[in-house]
Amino acid sequence: MTAIPNSIEARHIASVLHPATNFKALNADGPLVMTQGRGVFVKDNQGKEYIEGLAGLWCTSLGHGVKELAEAARQQMETVAYTHMFGGRSHEPAINLAEKLKELSPLDTGKVLFGCSGSDANDTQIKLIRYYNNAVGRPEKKKIISRKKGYHGVTLASASLTGLPVNHALFDLPMDGVLHTETPHHYRNAEPGESEEDYAARLAGQLEEMILSEGPETVAAFIAEPVMGAGA
Secondary structure, three states: OOOOOOOHHHHHHHHHOOOOOOOOHHHHHOOOOOEEEHHHEEEOOOOOOOOEEEEEEEHOOOOEOOHHHHHHHHHHHHHHOOOOOOOOOOOOHHHHHHHHHHHHHOOOOOOOOOOOOOOHHHHHHHHHHHHHHHHHHOOOOOOEEEEEOOOOOOOOHHHHOOOOHHHHOOOOOOOOOEEOOOOHHHHOOOOOOHHHHHHHHHHHHHHHHHHHOOOOHHEEEEEOOOOOOOOO
């Protein structure tokens, strides 16, 4: 499909830069422009309907067109549209949400630090790890071990944690201090006759070997997904 001049597809190609997109295919075929959503369904600008299985990027799990959410957003926008949390500022919705998240968390203590995305959250984890170890006098304890084929984001730091070559190629990643051990995929990577338990034990052993090889005094963290979202 070739985008018609002045069409919404042509305007898009001329103006919008995408993440994680094949630009040759985009320029040839044009974008998929969504215009409506209701529940789990969305429609494109040609009227074709889709089941929106990804829930945005896992951020619209309650569906589209939910009147209660729209009303809550309207009320908040009319009250105060935005205020940041730097320098000790706060607002009641953030406090309420933090208290609810603590209630749902299995941890007895702790506080909530809000971010804008998963990539942002993982970048912040790296900053906290570095800050903490500097503060307690362990400046050498900074290395983070991730898994091959794991997914942790696409910003400079979080893409380093991500174990997918496509996220590293041409970006000079992973950055220093990020290591990758094997991926836990029994179906594809187990040895003949190896049980899942034995396979898991072997990978745990490989992780331990990497930590000992690098030096436990230099390894600060291991990151892995309890549930796979976008890895391969």
